[in-house]
Amino acid sequence: MSISQHIPDHIKRVSRSLGYTLWLGAADHWFGLSAIFRARLNDEDRAGLAWATLRSLDPYHAQAVADAVLGGAGAPDAPLFDTADQAAIWAGIADDDELDAYAVAIFNALPPAKQRYFLEYGQEVLA
Incomplete structure (x- = not known):
């Protein structure tokens, strides 16, 4: 009996989606992966992934990622109309x-x- 037979289907699907996103590497695929994570994983699983990923980065890049997700508005954009x-x-x-x-x-x-x-x-x- 293979260990993969014991892995729940939703985890296998998430794993495949992660692999496809890493392989394709485009920004829109990463946004889509977030939606897949939200749909298929609970809060604790997503928090664990985020924690492990941030810990794998150097502090500068970890902060930049956290700021991109949680940070404020950044500098104001140039006005288009008013x-x-x-x-x-x-x-x-x-x-x-x-x-x-x-x-x-x-x-x-x-x-x-x-x-x-x-x-x-x-x-x-x-x-």
Whole structure:
């Protein structure tokens, strides 16, 4: 009797999918693999895979992968149509550290008259 006879079918399918994705190597296949993992593996199995994979990377690459998955919005994109709309979209997905860093940098880059206007506007909004 072979050990493969004892491996559950869903694990065999996940293993084959991983092999195909590694062989093909295209980004869209990796996105598809995430969907397969979600459909066929429980939270503990997926967490174990993520843990083992991150531990296999050097700290720089492990952090880059974690940031890509969990991180904030990154730098704002150039606006395609309306700057205010693009800024609102970015601010909606940015994390607190990004919001703080960009808000301070933007405020400091404003001329004094616009800084005063900004502070007055903020006080009105908070009132």
